[in-house]
Amino acid sequence: MFNFSLKQLSDLLAAKKISSAEVTREFLGRINRLNPLYNAFITVNEEASLQQALVADTKIAQGLAQPLTGIPVAHKDIFCAKGWRTTCGSKILSNFIAPYDAHVVERFKERGMVILGKTNMDEFAMGSSSETSYYGPVKNPWDVRAVPGGSSGGSAAAVAARMAPAAIGTDTGGSIRQPAALCGISGIKPTYGVVSRYGMIAFASSLDQGGPMARSAEDLALVLNVMAGFDARDSTSLDRPPEDYTRDLTKTLAGLKIGLPREYFAEGLSDDVAQAVEAAVGQYRKLGASTVEISLPNTKLSIPVYYVLAPAEASSNLSRYDGVRYGYRAPQYNDLLDMYRKTRAQGFGAEVKRRILIGTYVLSHGYYDAYYLKAQKLRRLIAQDFAEAFKKCDVIMGPTSPTAAFNIGEKSGDPVQMYLSDIYTIAVNLAGLPGMSIPCGFSHKKLPVGLHIIGNYFSEARMLNIAHQYQLATDWHKRMPEGI
């Protein structure tokens, strides 16, 4: 059962051949057995999950089943879920029981889906390896010495090890796509504004987007159908007619024009990753697509631009963690100022503190123009690069990550080394475009390699079609780590 697709599980549930309680128990059992190896989950609450399964089974019995009713999904611990501890991977929220549901969580509840547990992540989503979590690093199910990627590493590991049939994550600079790539699963970050950020703990508000992580493009489409849609409580949520993201899955790829940016196949790219991606492009040619070389000249700039904008927004968003209304408060302090300073010094990890300091600096008097404003202008140039490129092609492809999974501890010594590994994914968030990663092969060390697919605004259905057709012709997405 743990390898059934979401469609298979959903159909069996609707036909009452299995119950949500059975499916949920199956996955809870796997989590029990496997989570000690991978540390993918921070919180599991079997009673609460089974309660939700009961509600789902009642709905189904009443003939009210819809797609995915009764399906359990793992939630990155960044989505507030009422009554559930929601930590964001941090000590400062280690005792935070969310008093409300995120919009996305509400949508899942309405659909009768089950929360399987809250997954581990880089603290406040700041990281590319899931090593900065207060709750310990997540291990890659393909090799426990390696990172699963980040910041949605727990969600990626949960799906890869079949501890969950699907998961949700967030992506600010690549945090859905890169862990998907490093763990051999599929993940999509929608166009900015498609998924509501209400209740999704904020890191960088102009970049954050929630999205699904699963074993196939078809599964992603089914989950995105539940997640996407307008929410008045998110001021950046886009009011557009609802879409069925599965509608184009079976379309042919004949005539598809794939753009290959020369900057994505230059120095820094590992040769085994390049090989796997080139083979994938070859497969796309067999499916009827043609390729064209394009240029995204400001690609390299996307890293400094991101590491100005994201920390700036984070410094503002994380100023709410002051020990006053919720979360950790320092046990000893002399006065109010001391309480703030100690609470935050004790409650935040090193990477989070670094980013808050960078952000505070670039927004401070005398530096705002040279740094924050400058970065916003470069952001426009980066977005313009994509607009130009999409005149010459329908979709852009390349590697998701310059290497396969690196080892735990390998890059955590120098923050800049870690930042450089985001080179392909970051510009997509800056431009607000949709981006996906799907498995396309393995590295020399037999670790997964991801193919990065970038579409124009609101082209998710087409991107999912492009991924699905590839997954019909190949089986990389069906491979599983050993011993799970």
Added chain:
Amino acid sequence: MSLSLDDVKRIAYLARIAIDDVEAAAVLKQLSGIFALIEQMQAVDTTGIEPMSHAQNVVLRLRDDAVTQPDQHELFQSIAPQVEAGLYLVPKVIE
């Protein structure tokens, strides 16, 4: 631009994060590395370019000035470190 220890302490104060001299020195080193990365931005001329904060041309939505949410302050305050009579308790501030 290069950062000094005083800069680090000043920013930490603005960010309300306590930092001692030992930590400040370590942080200074790491931040200097990150700022060297950020300096790459200065190489590109951006005269005449409009800053971009959002991909779509959207305008902030306004809504009617009417009550739409129920009063849940008891629920929301049930998770506070220190609460009394609907007020959050913090150390006294004397100017």
